[in-house]
Amino acid sequence: MRVIALLTDFGTVDGYVAAMKGRILTLAPQATVVDITHDIPPFDIRSGAFTLYNCYRQFPPQTVFVTVVDPGVGTRRAGVVLQSDHYVFVGPDNGVFSLVLQNESVSAYHIRTDQLPWDVSYTFHGRDVFAPLGALAVANPEEMMKYLVPANQPLQTFWTPPRWETPTRIRAEVLHVDRFGNIILNIRRPDFGEHPLDHFRVTVKGHNIAGLKKTFGDVRPGELLINFDSSDFLQIAKNQGNAARELQVQPGDEVLIHL
Amino acid sequence: MRVIALLTDFGTVDGYVAAMKGRILTLAPQATVVDITHDIPPFDIRSGAFTLYNCYRQFPPQTVFVTVVDPGVGTRRAGVVLQSDHYVFVGPDNGVFSLVLQNESVSAYHIRTDQLPWDVSYTFHGRDVFAPLGALAVANPEEMMKYLVPANQPLQTFWTPPRWETPTRIRAEVLHVDRFGNIILNIRRPDFGEHPLDHFRVTVKGHNIAGLKKTFGDVRPGELLINFDSSDFLQIAKNQGNAARELQVQPGDEVLIHL
């Protein structure tokens, strides 16, 4: 049993996802096809990256993730296949794997789209490139390797690491704002190692927020808080509210963390 | 072949459902995972109960239903596993199985969450408790039983039975209002036995509605009617309109039925 898990921003109404599933089941009839979601906001690479990151480790070993949030389809952006010890990732090289790459050591390949022995449209690489390569990863890995070349350039990423300016001050930045307005930063719980966190404070856009909480309910409705999200990213949130709107922040904005 | 059917209020965009599927396929690779829906209105236990009730009898024997509409996650509400002759139900003990329990004789168990030999988060029992127990119901029922204890208290339910005040007058109540405004009552077709229904009349909030119809089209657009829904519950509806809004009723409101 091999799982092929699909994540796209295609919605389902037009049959695009169904075309991918049909293509996969034709090439790899033995695969179990699983929907992660097709409701990523159109072209939102960061949302796609977060949703993939939030679930991929739950999947069985050797799962293939076909991940298509692809605003650059038809341009010269490359396609990639990433192989880690446990998983295979297939999709455009546009940053959608930025967070997976923080967690996984991979062998990275670019896809030689012009070598594929079938028709490839200009506008639908989900059906014509990524779905069939994901299917080949299950059904015929040797054939898949014919269409790959080791990636000799760094992959696209929206990840920038936080900077420790002093042992108690970190210059971080906003990685993503989710649909609830939670502000996710580019730093995770393990990054703090054994450092005590009992004087925790962040500064963002002139606001100070102090104290590290466990969950939303630890502050009153309408109050801001800092906690680790369910994937261990540090986030700034507002109990029963939208933190990003209140603080007017966007991805890339600077956040200072004081320990 | 064993089916594990999933019903949640998680939506699909965040990857929560995908995390549950991944966990299930890791523990029970032989299972067929089926989506019932993930679009239950958030925290709407009654809608979850109705949707489950409307479809579960169509599934193959031994299907496992993992049902997660769980506003009380993180509180002391218990988790339950219900085993009937034909099916297994896994989810929070908060009333989401109220209607199934009207139809099925079950052995009921509470989940010993603190005995589970893996990490359990405070906020995501769908992934950490209910999905893995549903998977064990298929892959290793003996191990599942280690984490269960017979329920020695009545399960939570929003069901209250109708009362026959006289042989021709029943005091019923509103069980649920669906998204079309249909008013579903706590009485079903079999409850009337062989009683003749040709003088049927209901009184609700000062309104009288007479005559039992088969379908919406049996009255003019805009008119109220009484009929049995596709699961045999008695309902008050409005042809091409919203009965609950017109009559200003809510779950728990009293309805008198005259035969």
Add this chain to the structure above:
Amino acid sequence: MRVIALLTDFGTVDGYVAAMKGRILTLAPQATVVDITHDIPPFDIRSGAFTLYNCYRQFPPQTVFVTVVDPGVGTRRAGVVLQSDHYVFVGPDNGVFSLVLQNESVSAYHIRTDQLPWDVSYTFHGRDVFAPLGALAVANPEEMMKYLVPANQPLQTFWTPPRWETPTRIRAEVLHVDRFGNIILNIRRPDFGEHPLDHFRVTVKGHNIAGLKKTFGDVRPGELLINFDSSDFLQIAKNQGNAARELQVQPGDEVLIHL
């Protein structure tokens, strides 16, 4: 491995689709059930036909398509089973297979609903007629044939062929307007054979649009264009806009094509 692919306008929240899946897996446990979509706009036969057409050829041979967009359920409209060399199609005879029939030679059968040896409701033929017949197409084709009779009348269709009035002028019509406002015509790329297309011009509602483009980006934002869509239908579109709203066109409207 046999695939049963589902396309409906039921949405997923009420459990109707789940009831169909349960019924199918009960009758055909060996089948792989795949969702095409359940988000077809309610009763929109043309959208259902287009979505099916856009994906069905990607599926493995012997896939069964259960297609339920069925505003006429409960009336005397017939049910059909279509068998082509590669596929089986099951659903109401109301035009939802109009486009598939342009591409496939089929044996057509009507369903003898009154001969089915199980209960059939008035309002839910998806669960009671089409899902079980689709399952029998996989599990027991001989039994399925007992409930079919060769269709001795033409099937319902919304297809009308274009008319070549002269070797360089075609009277076509609007077949469908999709949810982006793209205007799809009743003529496809192969219909032009070897005819040169370098003087292409269409006239619709008093507007002239000249030149055949490859994709939206070949004109400036806000401009109208003509191209072939990803299923090779000729369409009138507007780069980053809604062509049907600008031109005030509807299905059935006449379009003149000059070569």
